[in-house]
Amino acid sequence: MPCHVFTYGSLMFAPVWQRVVRGQYRAQPARLAGFARFAIAGETYPGMVAQAGAAVDGVLYRDVDERDLAGLDAFEGEDYRRITVRVAPDAAATLEAQTYLYLLPQKLTPSPWQADAFQMERFIGSYCRDRLGG
Incomplete structure (x- = not known):
């Protein structure tokens, strides 16, 4: 059964998303309350954990299929x-x-992850080379 998927890191970016999925999905901005997004030490992508009073902005993809x-x-x-x-x-x-x-x-830094500082080419070169379209 299809479901919606909230993304908050590398998958918010179409060049990454399109290397991981095969279908075409409607995307829109969304916010998730009760969680916080942090940089991971030594990585270009973030981790998200539960945190009262925080919120994460991201992208919601609608009706993603099971595959x-x-x-x-x-x-x-x-x-x-x-x-x-x-x-x-x-x-x-x-x-x-x-x-x-x-x-x-324990691998999260105290710094929030900033989407505008995402190193897309580095990420794609490291994590998406063997993916569809990559």
């Missing part, structure tokens, strides 16, 4: 666990979505 969800699970790997959350695509509503919680908080 692509399995591909996203494989891409995220064992350092992340897919969980169900409620995200707000606008101020008036929330909806259920899947997202990836980071499982190694």
Whole structure:
């Protein structure tokens, strides 16, 4: 059954997303309350953990099919666990979505991860070379 997927790091960027999934999905900005996103020491991508009073801005992909969800699970790997959350695509509503919680908080830096500083080419060269379209 298709589900919505909330992304908050490398997968927010179309060049990365399109290397991981095969389908075409509608994307829109969304916010997830109760979580915070941090840089991971030595990495270009972030980790997200539960944190009261915080919120993470990201991209919501609508109606992702099971095949692509399995591909996203494989891409995220064992350092992340897919969980169900409620995200707000606008101020008036929330909806259920899947997202990836980071499982190694000891590797997080105290610095928030900044999307505008994402090193896309470095990331794609390191993590997407053998992926579809990469």
